[in-house]
Amino acid sequence: MQLPLMRLDDEVEIHPARKLLGTVDAVLVAGGRDFVTAQTDALDLGFDGIAGDHHRGVSRRSGGREPWYPRGTEMRNERQLSIVAADELAIVAGRMDLSELRPEWIGANMVIGGVPGLSMLPAGTLLFFSGGVTLKVDGQNVPCRIAGRSIADHARMPDREAGALLFPKVARRLRGIVAWVEKPGRIASGEKVSVRIPEQWIYRT
Template sequence: MLDLFPEAENPVEIIPARKLAAQVTALYVAASDHFETRSVDELLLGFSGIDGDFHAGMTRRSGGREPWYPRGTEMRNERQLSVVAADELAIVAGRMGIAEIRPEWIGANLLIEGLPHLSMLPSGTLLFFKGGVTIKVDAQNGPCRIAGRSVAENAGMADHETGALLFPKVAKRLRGLVAWVEKPGRITTGEEISVRVPEQWIYRA
């Protein structure tokens, strides 16, 4: 087989794909007019995400995360779902000096257990739910001041603005993931998940 990357010319470390297992701990949905979520027993997913959810839609409007577009530009919605892990939220809570951070406060849709370093799963990771749903990871969910203010208010911090500013600093790479629906259907609490992490490499020009 032809070696496309001769070691002497352009060394590239390629990490093989792998399979992992996880489980749904809790599910949440947001009202259409606010990003904070509430607990539910199941999620019904279509190609637009969760019907009626704050982040549902085939497209969305660009914001501060997309400075290459004028704010409000219509673009593909790759942020239909927010996925978090309890162990990572506990670390962030400790850094903020509060007892806990509940997934609802930061607009999470899925709380998952069994995956170490959830927020570090690479783009393209596929989550196959036992009931038939498949979602695909787009990227890490960058922490923002809006979520930070929600945490500060719900946790009863004395200074909400300080909490809003602190959260983006201490939650970096611990805020979970955003994902979109590749295969629709129903997800239930306690459901098993087969996780397929794609082959990975570091691109060097």
């Protein structure tokens, strides 16, 4: 019997693992009835996410991002934290003709500085915070019209629905990332964060 041919590693373009260093510029929590956040001094995190936050939970209900499940299906909560970068939000604000786009308006829980292309960090990236917490990146946070309406309301855009539609168009791959708690503890504003990007490749087979 003929054995299948073995593929060699040099036939696949593999990018080695990398380490970067960033800073926690702000931490925020959604303590009200919706996803809009407010700045605070520190976040207390358990395996279920941020204490008192709107998105806290070991599980969550599926929505439009998971069309393979009936809406409302209970599933693991891999979106416990929303993390953004100020430089990327500035680009989105410019594309929306706004003077600013505050992280609170789109429900961000953390602003990290010093990491180029934050939104492009791949799934599986580990974030090690100097205070002891570890977060694991699930992937990009896809912009939606709900966040767009929040921006339109807070920025007092003359056409609320136009703002809601514009945000998903101009913020793709700039809206930050979502992550879940791998090791709980407390994250304070001003902490350092070690970003460990795993080995990467493109699956083409």
